[in-house]
Amino acid sequence: MKSDNLQLQPRKMPVQSRSAATVDAILEATLQVLMAEGLERCTTTRVAERAGVSVGTLYQYFPHKQSLLNSLLTRHLHDVSQAVIACCREQHGTALQPMVRALIGTYIGAKLARPEASRALYMIAMAHGGEEILQQVQGKMCRAVSALLASAADASFAQPDTVAVILVSALAGALCHAVGSDPSATTLEAMHQHLNTLGYGYVRAYAVGGNYDAAISSPL
Known part of the structure; x- marks a missing residue:
């Protein structure tokens, strides 16, 4: 069983330039949603839409919203x-x-x-x-x-x-x-x-x- 701390980390780390670009786009989209709509309305669905990726793709890298926010910080x-x-x-x-x-x-x-x-x-x-x-x-x-x-x-x-x-x-x-x-x-x-x-x-x-x-x- 994973510890709570590990659960807050990204699900996987990008090893190719395309994957790294996807992660950068997701994190930048998270920041844009935070600035435009605030913390409560910053959902994985809104972030995925802003980043131009599917929610499934987002979850390949970030298991949940907390992991996403921690990675951005x-x-x-x-x-x-x-x-x-x-x-x-x-x-x-x-x-x-x-x-x-x-x-x-x-x-x-x-x-x-x-x-x-x-x-x-x-x-x-x-x-x-x-x-x-x-x-x-x-x-x-x-x-x-x-x-x-x-x-x-x-x-x-x-x-x-x-x-x-x-x-x-x-x-x-x-x-x-x-x-x-x-x-x-x-x-x-x-x-x-x-x-x-x-x-x-x-x-x-x-x-x-x-x-x-x-x-x-x-x-x-």
């Missing part, structure tokens, strides 16, 4: 995490300030490339137990950011893992709020500047030789 978060991880590789060994600026810019760009899609996907995460998927992906990003911080040319950290977790969590929380409030381009530009200040100020305070003691002793 996983794909989105994978894309975000891969962008962040790639940025960490590119910025490895650079100075702290441009490193953090590049990291924050990449994270914002990946999360807000399609704000309406991100709003729909937050619905899935909140309503359908996406916490485990979020934690797994965030864990990958935190490990990449920790390694990035440890490579800084002009700083070192006694606890890079902790600093990475707090930094990534702060960015995720701020962007979650931004997506939910449907911000204007002007607001997003201001948020970018604020997050740059927050991110660099925080990591610099906890760098060895920085203002570490002042940071941990200052009142709330």
Whole structure:
């Protein structure tokens, strides 16, 4: 008997380009239905119709709606995490300030490339137990950011893992709020500047030789 966790996974993984294209079409159709009609009206029948496939074809890859939604959320978060991880590789060994600026810019760009899609996907995460998927992906990003911080040319950290977790969590929380409030381009530009200040100020305070003691002793 399969575990509940396995039941939420795709029924089979595409191994040919045609199958991969079908899965991509189904997942994109799921996103389109979510954005147009909401979570409750996002059914496998509507998704199959939007994707131009039969319901039977959809079920070849996704056994039920929950598997479909989880796969969509996983794909989105994978894309975000891969962008962040790639940025960490590119910025490895650079100075702290441009490193953090590049990291924050990449994270914002990946999360807000399609704000309406991100709003729909937050619905899935909140309503359908996406916490485990979020934690797994965030864990990958935190490990990449920790390694990035440890490579800084002009700083070192006694606890890079902790600093990475707090930094990534702060960015995720701020962007979650931004997506939910449907911000204007002007607001997003201001948020970018604020997050740059927050991110660099925080990591610099906890760098060895920085203002570490002042940071941990200052009142709330």
